[in-house]
Amino acid sequence: MTRAVMRFVPYKTAQDVTAAPTYEAVCVSGDVEDCGEESGQWLTPHPVEVWMRAHRADTGHGRFRRAFVDYAEVGRAE
Template identity: 50%
Template sequence: MSRRLFRYVPFTIVQDATAEPEYEARCVSGDESECGAESGVRHDPAAVEEWQRKHTQETRHTCYRRDFADYAVMEPPDGLGVR
C-alpha cells in the first residue's frame, strides 16, 4: 500500500446560502403506537412550530421529533482556488 501525502488546507465550513435549510416535525405521542402525523418539510422553523401548536390543540398530543437539515460547503482559504 502506498501512502499519499496531502497538503493541509484549512477549509472553512459554511452553510450553503443557495440551498434553504429544511425543518420538519413528526408527532411521536401515543402509548402503544405513535401518532405519526407529520408537518412536512418547511423552510421556516416558525411554520413547524405553528403546525405543532395546531396539532396539539386538536389532539392534545405533546411529543414531537424534530428534524433539521442544511447544506454545507467547504471554502478554501483566501488565495487558494480549488483546482
Template identity: 45%
Template sequence: MVNRTFRYEQFTIAQDPSAWPEYSAMCVSGEDVECGVESGGEGNPEAVEEWMRQHTQGTGHRRYRRNISDYAVWELAALDIRLPDKESQ
C-alpha cells in the first residue's frame, strides 16, 4: 500500500511579465461575406486603432473584431496568516 500526502496551495493567474500582450483587429464588415482583412499583430492598441481608422477611411467599413492576446502564468498566492493576539485570548 502506498501512502500519499497532498498539500493544497492557493494559486492566482497573472499576466506573464516576460512577454508583452499582442493586439490585432479584423474587418468584419459586409452583408453576405465579411471583408476579412486583418491588421496583423501589434505591440500596442494605438497602432491597431490607426490601422482601423485608415481601413475605414479607404473602404467605408466600420465593424471590426478586436483581439488581445497575452501569456498567463500560475503564481503561488501569498498567504496572509495572522496569529491571534495574546490580548484577544
C-alpha cells in the first residue's frame, strides 16, 4: 500500500471581468409540462423582471427559473 502525500496548493477564483454576466428566466409554470417560454439573455436584471411581469399579465403564469451567468477564472494564489 502506498501513501499519497497531498500538498496544499492555494488557488483563488475571480470573476472574469472581460466577459459580461447575463441574466435570464424561463417560465416553468404548467400542470403537466413547463411553459418553457424564455426571456432571452440580458446584461441587467431589470429587463428580465419586466418580461416576467408581462408574461404573467399575458398568460397568468407566475413561476420562473431564473439564472445569473458569469465567467470565472481560477489561478494560483500568490
